[in-house]
Amino acid sequence: xxxxxxxxxxxxxxxxxxxxxxxxxxxxxxxxxxxxxxxxxxxxxxxxxxxxxxxxxxxxxxxxxxxxxxxxxxxxxxxxxxxxxxxxxxxxxxxxxxxxxxxxxxxxxxxxxxxxxxxxxxxxxxxxxxxxxxxxxxxxxxxxxxxxxxxxxxxxxxxxxxxxxxxxxxxxxxxxxxxxxxxxxxxxxxxxxxxxxxxxxxxxxxxxxxxxxxxxxxxxxxxxxxxxxxxxxxxxxxxxxxxxxxxxxxxxxxxxxxxxxxxxxxxxxxxxxxxxxxxxxxxxxxxxxxxxxxxxxxxxxxxxxxxxxxxxxxxxxxxxxxxxxxxxxxxxxxxxxxxxxxxxxxxxxxxxx
Amino acid sequence: xxxxxxxxxxxxxxxxxxxxxxxxxxxxxxxxxxxxxxxxxxxxxxxxxxxxxxxxxxxxxxxxxxxxxxxxxxxxxxxxxxxxxxxxxxxxxxxxxxxxxxxxxxxxxxxxxxxxxxxxxxxxxxxxxxxxxxxxxxxxxxxxxxxxxxxxxxxxxxxxxxxxxxxxxxxxxxxxxxxxxxxxxxxxxxxxxxxxxxxxxxxxxxxxxxxxxxxxxxxxxxxxxxxxxxxxxxxxxxxxxxxxxxxxxxxxxxxxxxxxxxxxxxxxxxxxxxxxxxxxxxxxxxxxxxxxxxxxxxxxxxxxxxxxxxxxxxxxxxxxxxxxxxxxxxxxxxxxxxxxxxxxxxxxxxxxxxxxxxxxxxxxxxxxxxxxxxxxxxxxxxxxxxxxxxxxxxxxxxxxxxxxxxxxxxxxxxxxxxxxxxxxxxxxxxxxxxxxxxxxxxxxxxxxxxxxxxxxxxxxxxxxxxxxxxxxxxxxxxxxxxxxxxxxxxxxxxxxxxxxxxxxxxx
Ligand SMILES: Nc1ncnc2c1ncn2[C@@H]1O[C@H](COP(=O)(O)OP(=O)(O)O)[C@@H](O)[C@H]1O
Ligand SMILES: [Mg+2]
Numbered sequence: 001x002x003x004x005x006x007x008x009x010x011x012x013x014x015x016x017x018x019x020x021x022x023x024x025x026x027x028x029x030x031x032x033x034x035x036x037x038x039x040x041x042x043x044x045x046x047x048x049x050x051x052x053x054x055x056x057x058x059x060x061x062x063x064x065x066x067x068x069x070x071x072x073x074x075x076x077x078x079x080x081x082x083x084x085x086x087x088x089x090x091x092x093x094x095x096x097x098x099x100x101x102x103x104x105x106x107x108x109x110x111x112x113x114x115x116x117x118x119x120x121x122x123x124x125x126x127x128x129x130x131x132x133x134x135x136x137x138x139x140x141x142x143x144x145x146x147x148x149x150x151x152x153x154x155x156x157x158x159x160x161x162x163x164x165x166x167x168x169x170x171x172x173x174x175x176x177x178x179x180x181x182x183x184x185x186x187x188x189x190x191x192x193x194x195x196x197x198x199x200x201x202x203x204x205x206x207x208x209x210x211x212x213x214x215x216x217x218x219x220x221x222x223x224x225x226x227x228x229x230x231x232x233x234x235x236x237x238x239x240x241x242x243x244x245x246x247x248x249x250x251x252x253x254x255x256x257x258x259x260x261x262x263x264x265x266x267x268x269x270x271x272x273x274x275x276x277x278x279x280x281x282x283x284x285x286x287x288x289x290x291x292x293x294x295x296x297x298x299x300x301x302x303x304x305x306x307x308x309x310x311x312x313x314x315x316x317x318x319x320x321x322x323x324x325x326x327x328x329x330x331x332x333x334x335x336x337x338x339x340x341x342x343x344x345x346x347x348x349x350x351x352x353x
Numbered sequence: 354x355x356x357x358x359x360x361x362x363x364x365x366x367x368x369x370x371x372x373x374x375x376x377x378x379x380x381x382x383x384x385x386x387x388x389x390x391x392x393x394x395x396x397x398x399x400x401x402x403x404x405x406x407x408x409x410x411x412x413x414x415x416x417x418x419x420x421x422x423x424x425x426x427x428x429x430x431x432x433x434x435x436x437x438x439x440x441x442x443x444x445x446x447x448x449x450x451x452x453x454x455x456x457x458x459x460x461x462x463x464x465x466x467x468x469x470x471x472x473x474x475x476x477x478x479x480x481x482x483x484x485x486x487x488x489x490x491x492x493x494x495x496x497x498x499x500x501x502x503x504x505x506x507x508x509x510x511x512x513x514x515x516x517x518x519x520x521x522x523x524x525x526x527x528x529x530x531x532x533x534x535x536x537x538x539x540x541x542x543x544x545x546x547x548x549x550x551x552x553x554x555x556x557x558x559x560x561x562x563x564x565x566x567x568x569x570x571x572x573x574x575x576x577x578x579x580x581x582x583x584x585x586x587x588x589x590x591x592x593x594x595x596x597x598x599x600x601x602x603x604x605x606x607x608x609x610x611x612x613x614x615x616x617x618x619x620x621x622x623x624x625x626x627x628x629x630x631x632x633x634x635x636x637x638x639x640x641x642x643x644x645x646x647x648x649x650x651x652x653x654x655x656x657x658x659x660x661x662x663x664x665x666x667x668x669x670x671x672x673x674x675x676x677x678x679x680x681x682x683x684x685x686x687x688x689x690x691x692x693x694x695x696x697x698x699x700x701x702x703x704x705x706x707x708x709x710x711x712x713x714x715x716x717x718x719x720x721x722x723x724x725x726x727x728x729x730x731x732x733x734x735x736x737x738x739x740x741x742x743x744x745x746x747x748x749x750x751x752x753x754x755x756x757x758x759x760x761x762x763x764x765x766x767x768x769x770x771x772x773x774x775x776x777x778x779x780x781x782x783x784x785x786x787x788x789x790x791x792x793x794x795x796x797x798x799x800x801x802x803x804x805x806x807x808x809x810x811x812x813x814x815x816x817x818x819x820x821x822x823x824x825x826x827x828x829x830x831x832x833x834x835x836x837x838x839x840x841x842x843x844x845x846x847x848x849x850x851x852x853x854x855x856x857x858x859x860x
Contacts (some may be wrong), residue, residue, distance in 0.1 A: 214725075215724060215725055216720075216723050216724055216725060217723050217724075217725060220714050221714075223703075224707075227700045227701070228699075228701065228702075231697050231699060231700050233659060234679065234691060234697040234698070235679075235683075235711040236658075236678065236680030236682075236683050237680075
């Protein structure tokens with residue numbers, strides 16, 4: 001056991017698992033203290049997500065953008081950058097996808113749908129390009145710029161919707177069928193959930209990110225620059241270009257996440273009074289997934305299960321949905337402090353020997 | 354029979370490595386006991402076990418005859434064991450006295466009694482001739498002085514067994530001499546010292562006995578008075594070590610590197626290389642001798658494209674490479690063993706395998722059309738690990754977990770394997786042990802004999818004198834003289850390096 005713990009790879013898997021268990025335990029304790037029944041609560045989450053097709057569909061639907069924003073954060077992180085701007089990149093991607101679909105509504109599906117997704121990637125990429133460039137050229141810290149870019153994205157998209165694409169109900173008009181990812185087949189299969197074909201896009205993106213990082217020379221460069229820009233320069237790599245590229249790709253992934261909401265879940269874009277949080281949750285998903293593609297998929301699934309399940313948890317067990325936020329916060333806390341977990345584990349296994 | 358420290362049959366395993374395998378160490382009171390071994394032999398691990406940073410998998414520790422369980426460094430402190438770390442653990446903004454009392458502050462009516470602290474520190478410093486001013490801020494004192502503060506820290510805590518882990522690696526020759534004297538004073542006052550080093554000269558000078566460990570096993574403990582440097586070196590490496598010298602006939606081929614009027618600024622925009630001229634030919638090693646800070650680092654960085662050239666030209670293999678991109682220059686035939694292997698030489702969080710292709714990953718056969726060929730990369734890595742005797746559990750091990758000598762071997766393997774016409778070796782053996790130094794010197798000579806041009810930058814005059822065909826002395830950013838190593842000596846070089854040009858210059 002001690003041997004396994006010292007092995008980095010194993011450790012990367014064990015920490016998130018323990019963090020999740022601890023998060024659920026803390027959630028249970030809080031429920032007990034506040035007079036709720038944790039067993040009933042967790043049971044209701046699992047039952048709804050796994051046994052009620054509608055909730056299964058909604059869970060998978062919620063996984064889609066989380067995978068993409070998780071990948072966006074993980075990708076930047078692999079190359080040494082902290083992209084807090086996923087939320088904003090998602091919003092501009094969402095808007096771009098919807099706007100393009102409405103503008104070119106006459107095009108056939110085979111062209112319009114891919115076009116809308118690509119444009120969302122470009123828009124998100126542009127939103128990542130700006131902080132990337134500022135970081136590479138002027139050494140401005142990307143965290144500060146990306147946070148500011150989030151606000152710019154939020155208010156700019158709101159403004160554009162209000163003044164150019166406004167429809168009844170504080171939103172844009174619905175996108176044409178030719179740009180839609182929605183599927184009656186998937187919806188019927190899941191008793192009318194909003195599950196759409198975007199899940200294929202998300203899984204494909206995870207595969208592409210994995211391949212790009214670990215199987216291509218560009219990925220090799222990006223990782224090298226992330227770990228050690230000095231050695232990368234010594235090795236003849238263009239450090240500045242790689243920093244910019246990394247932010248562009250990260251932003252593009254976030255942009256596509258936005259198009260999933262626009263073309264899949266909602267079929268339109270609403271005016272958002274505040275951030276929707278999928279981008280920020282991407283940070284947690286990436287952390288939970290230890291910045292690996294497969295980990296991000298699992299992390300996104302866990303988040304989606306907890307969030308979707310919390311609705312039935314409230315109706316069945318009467319537990320407020322906020323408990324889920326607490327559980328998620330605790331999980332993130334324990335992953336952030338993985339050192340503590342490691343230390344405890346080593347102590348325990350030592351003592352037991 | 355009583356020893357102040359006795360470690361019996363210590364075993365400590367890390368994933369994939371047995372760092373200590375049945376090591377026994379016995380230290381007598383009042384002696385300076387050397388712990389000698391190559392990089393990666395397991396010296397630091399053994400001392401970390403003694404200091405409570407690691408728990409041994411097997412074995413027993415006795416302190417002053419009593420069996421002890423050292424669960425953490427606090428226990429070690431209570432037992433009177435103090436460690437002077439290689440990397441100082443001092444707070445720059447604090448004064449010497451403040452640093453020393455940190456963690457065991459003297460108080461008066463519950464308040465920090467700094468006056469008392471200053472007094473005690475001053476007394477200790479006087480008693481052991483440490484010449485430290487307790488009121489000075491740490492950021493204002495030299496490296497040698499910082500080390501003495503570390504020593505004071507252990508003395509202040511009442512340690513009577515002091516561990517020094519490679520204390521001389523960061524010191525100038527003068528500071529080393531001072532440290533040796535301090536250690537002698539310490540043992541005269543009844544302290545016992547364990548000195549970790551791989552420098553034989555130092556052991557011969559101050560130590561009483563020496564325990565040699567090799568690949569995690571203790572080989573023998575010998576009295577220094579009955580031993581010789583040769584004997585110790587042989588025990589440490591496990592075979593006879595021969596000092597490599599350049600004894601081939603001097604027969605330079607075509608010019609490979611040609612530098613004319615080179616001017617380069619340092620990071621503060623002050624010219625630090627000032628109109629430097631230098632040529633290096635095929636089949637020759639040119640050694641650059643000079644005191645640290647005379648433009649060596651900047652010269653090498655300018656050649657490799659890492660630093661902007663203000664004036665002058667550099668041509669490599671007949672190609673003008675002045676202010677060209679690093680990759681261009683690398684492809685024009687430059688191999689470069691950088692001075693700072695952690696900053697420039699390696700991506701520490703990459704595996705050995707990935708580090709091996711740091712400059713060639715984009716080329717056939719390691720990749721095609723932007724897709725890496727992992728099989729080919731692994732094959733190359735395995736090949737080089739074997740050929741260059743890089744000791745690593747596998748090619749997938751992170752470069753970070755290799756010892757310094759093996760990290761350097763990996764870099765050298767990578768640079769030489771590309772078969773560059775021009776090879777720059779900047780401080781290639783700094784901090785390495787005899788075995789690794791021998792190996793690296795052998796490789797540099799091999800390249801020279803294959804007709805390659807080698808530029809060797811080093812602060813070790815022995816190294817320069819033994820390997821070079823010509824020695825270029827650098828002073829204030831210029832080559833002020835070029836001498837023949839067979840017709841010069843350390844004294845003359847020392848004078849030249851201090852800027853005293855030879856009065857009469859022959860031919
Ligand atoms: N914390 C560690 N984890 C894994 N391996 C280690 C660790 N510390 C040392 N090693 C390995 O143990 C061996 C001995 O290292 P060390 O004691 O530092 O040698 P020395 O001080 O004699 O140069 C080396 O092979 C090194 O890579
Ligand atoms: Mg060591």
